[in-house]
Amino acid sequence: MSEAAMPLYEVFIRPKAGLSHKHVGSLHAADDDMALNMARDVYTRRAEGVSIWVVQSKLIAASDPVDKDMLFEPTASKVYRHPTFYDIPEEVGHM
Amino acid sequence: MYAQALDQKDKAPSRIEDPVKLAAFEAHCAADDKIEPKDWMPEAYRRTLVRQVSQHAHSEVIGMQPEGNWVTRAPSLKRKAILISKIQDEAGHGLYLYSAAETLGVSREELNDQLLAGKAKYSSIFNYPTLTWADIGTIGWLVDGAAIMNQIPLCRTSFGPYSRAMIRICKEESFHQRQGYEAVMVLARGTPEQKAMAQDALNRWWWPCLMMFGPPDAVSEHSETSMRWRIKRFSNDALRQKFIDATVPQAHFLGLTIPDPDLRFNEASGHWEIGAIDWDEFKRVLAGEGPCNRQRMKVRRAAHENGAWVREAALAHAEKRARRKQAAALQAAE
Numbered sequence: 001m002s003e004a005a006m007p008l009y010e011v012f013i014r015p016k017a018g019l020s021h022k023h024v025g026s027l028h029a030a031d032d033d034m035a036l037n038m039a040r041d042v043y044t045r046r047a048e049g050v051s052i053w054v055v056q057s058k059l060i061a062a063s064d065p066v067d068k069d070m071l072f073e074p075t076a077s078k079v080y081r082h083p084t085f086y087d088i089p090e091e092v093g094h095m
Numbered sequence: 096m097y098a099q100a101l102d103q104k105d106k107a108p109s110r111i112e113d114p115v116k117l118a119a120f121e122a123h124c125a126a127d128d129k130i131e132p133k134d135w136m137p138e139a140y141r142r143t144l145v146r147q148v149s150q151h152a153h154s155e156v157i158g159m160q161p162e163g164n165w166v167t168r169a170p171s172l173k174r175k176a177i178l179i180s181k182i183q184d185e186a187g188h189g190l191y192l193y194s195a196a197e198t199l200g201v202s203r204e205e206l207n208d209q210l211l212a213g214k215a216k217y218s219s220i221f222n223y224p225t226l227t228w229a230d231i232g233t234i235g236w237l238v239d240g241a242a243i244m245n246q247i248p249l250c251r252t253s254f255g256p257y258s259r260a261m262i263r264i265c266k267e268e269s270f271h272q273r274q275g276y277e278a279v280m281v282l283a284r285g286t287p288e289q290k291a292m293a294q295d296a297l298n299r300w301w302w303p304c305l306m307m308f309g310p311p312d313a314v315s316e317h318s319e320t321s322m323r324w325r326i327k328r329f330s331n332d333a334l335r336q337k338f339i340d341a342t343v344p345q346a347h348f349l350g351l352t353i354p355d356p357d358l359r360f361n362e363a364s365g366h367w368e369i370g371a372i373d374w375d376e377f378k379r380v381l382a383g384e385g386p387c388n389r390q391r392m393k394v395r396r397a398a399h400e401n402g403a404w405v406r407e408a409a410l411a412h413a414e415k416r417a418r419r420k421q422a423a424a425l426q427a428a429e
């Protein structure tokens with residue numbers, strides 16, 4: 001009963017001009033053209049977007065959740081990277 | 096509704112989990128943080144979700160059949176366009192959910208095979224026939240209405256991809272319920288024959304809709320773990336009661352009668368109380384003995400088989416184009 005698997009694609013939609021594409025879901029399709037057509041049918045039925053990107057899931061390189069602390073934890077201690085770290089006298093005005 | 100899968104017994108042997116990882120996982124769930132596909136999770140959590148999400152997906156797909164039955168006989172072009180849009184939404188719901196299940200490491204083909212082989216279940220409600228046009232409005236009003244009750248809390252379920260799929264789905268369900276209620280309203284305000292048709296549909300769908308929420312809490316086997324892991328957030332009975340309280344006044348507004356002689360409003364609790372649900376009927380339908388179980392599976396299998404050549408052709412075409420592109424690139428390089 002099983003047949004050849006269709007490649008898996010990730011779908012990204014730009015909701016309107018000026019905004020970036022955002023991941024909205026995935027789908028299976030035989031090739032890029034069909035993936036785009038299907039993404040249009042499945043993910044933009046109610047004017048959700050003005051532009052679609054599709055990319056085969058296997059082409060995405062992703063970080064490993066196990067490395068989460070190593071990758072992202074160090075930024076927590078670098079409070080001086082935020083504007084609120086600096087006290088500016090009120091007389092200076094909005095900065 | 097489609098959460099009926101959570102009430103089934105988990106037959107697989109349970110793996111002994113690393114206690115440190117398990118404790119961290121449970122703390123994560125308790126804090127209402129989301130679990131993402133690549134995160135560590137107990138085997139039973141993964142298994143429960145694959146079953147729950149895939150059965151939810153199967154329900155969306157099979158659920159297109161009772162409504163598809165009326166596409167060619169919708170009473171007007173407007174109703175036909177609405178019905179087609181709704182059915183197309185349900186196909187989309189199936190796709191969002193299969194995608195969510197696939198992030199847990201099962202393939203679409205496996206899930207599809209499980210459905211076609213009769214190994215996977217889908218919601219009991221779709222094994223009832225749509226005998227008249229009033230059934231279509233009633234399905235939108237009650238079946239989608241019950242689905243909404245169930246799906247809104249699932250938007251906050253602990254597994255990220257399932258939660259995101261539910262959010263998309265809930266946005267679309269509101270249209271389904273409103274178009275259904277409006278269609279019933281037209282009949283209820285129409286000729287005596289039309290009103291009788293609306294009443295007849297309510298009579299047939301009311302009890303099966305109440306069964307969609309699954310067995311009573313007292314006999315539901317899985318609830319406790321599912322609640323602790325935040326897969327499920329409300330009990331079957333709590334959701335059923337919410338649905339009853341919301342729906343009874345809607346029926347009364349239409350001048351229709353809920354087919355339950357024991358129905359009464361409890362002033363003290365502020366809730367509508369119902370008579371006994373026929374759980375034997377529920378069990379029969381789940382076990383394959385509902386009015387349409389065989390037909391639903393037969394149609395699904397035929398659709399899959401009849402579409403095989405299209406899938407094969409699409410893959411062959413994609414392969415041919417990729418080969419040509421490669422050959423052209425080689426030639427250009429020479």
Ligand SMILES: [Fe+2]
Nearest residue numbers: 155184185188
């Ligand atoms: Fe749906």
Ligand SMILES: [Fe+2]
Nearest residue numbers: 185239268271
């Ligand atoms: Fe729906």
